[in-house]
Amino acid sequence: MPLSPASTELGFFRSSESRDSKYDPSAIGLAFSGGGYRASLFHAGAVIRLNELGILSRASRIASVSGGSITTGILAMNWDKIDWNGKAPHVATHEAMSEHFIKPLMAATSLSIDVGVSVLGLVPGISGGNQLARSYDKHIFHNKKLNTITASRRFLFCASNLQTGGLVRFTKEYVADWQAFISTTHNVKLSEAVAASSGFPPILAPLRLDLSDETVTAPAGARYDSEALRTNPVLVDGGVYDNIGLEPIWKRCGILFASNAGSNNPAKASQFRLGMMMRIVNTFLDVSVNWRERMLVNMFRNQLSDGLKERNGAYWTIKTPTTNLAWDGFKASPAQLKLASDMATRLKKFPIDNQRAAVLAGYSYADATIRKFVMPEAPAPDAAPVLP
Secondary structure, three states: OOOOOOOOOOOHHHHHOOOOOOOOOEEEEEEEEEOOOHHHHHHHOOOOOHHHHOOOEEEEEEOOOOOOOOHHHHHHHHHOOOOOOEEEOOOOHHHHHHHHHHHHHHHHHHOOHHHHHHHHHHOOOHHHHHHHHHHHHHHOOOOEHHOOOOOOOEEEEEEEOOOOOOOEEOOOEEEOOOOOOOHHHHHOEEEHHHHHHHOOOOOOOOOOOOOOOOOOHHHHHOOOOHHHHOOOEEEEEEEEHHOOOOOOOOEEEEEEEEOOOOOOOOOOOOOOHHHHHHHHHHHHHHHHHHHHHHHHHHHHOOOOOOEOOOOOEEEEEEOOOOOOOOOOOOOOOOHHHHHHOOOOOOOOOOOOHHHHHHHHHHHHHHHHHHHHOOOOOOOOOOOOOOOO
């Protein structure tokens, strides 16, 4: 089923992108947010439905932060093992997705690692982020190098640079912070990219990235030209900069699908006192996410002078109300939706019912939002996806 392209004009990005020929109104970009294993599982469900709708294999850029990077790391590592022309063009069979994506993802999110990593991170000389990378490497990515993932589309694992305050993008070809450095990836592990993206401070971070054996230069237009900033970047969770993962896709792609398993801090009626500073920090993070949400939705709504939407696509969250969605066919039950949304944003083993509920919630929200706003003629799913 065809997807309508977005406007050929640049709208909000016109002034900054008027000389950028890399914007493609027909290109599809996917973004997967942070939120611990809850996010990893929720996005896995979304990935299953994006595959069924023929969207996943046509995406040119797939960006992620934090828990979403566990999902996309496993997908990127196994992408070339999947036959993307199964029973229908652009759609992998459920058997192929199960073997090379769902099973490894469910196994990865059955490991409790945050407490052990946090304890070791307190030992002098051991960084929590680097210990997280070692744990990921041992249990999930098995010494896989970043430069060996698929070349068929661009996966972008996003981290935040404590030294510059900028966004760091890990891709197959490079690691870069436009403000300070761009590096080759000859010796960078996939586990390091995912750990840098998901190392939430202070206990799972920072990751100190060793670029001593890489070719590192200052990119064109860099804000800082300092060798000290190109040697050993100090990185934390990409959600500190952009917890939805939109930055690498919304200036390049005209069709955007974004899945958000994060949530704002609940309201409190107290005066906070001792907890006030943490509340302030979390409020800053919430404001960043809320701003990006409003901007994305407005781009879906706005039409430019050529009559097309500024961007086409869909956005869903783990707490999206279901009243205005295409909530027919198979859907996760209200009890499953609540079970998923109530999961803590931890890297710990959850009961199997919680794991399945999170996957089914992501599947249901992706389906109901896409069919409501982008592909209204697509058939509703008649059964739940089969999970291991």
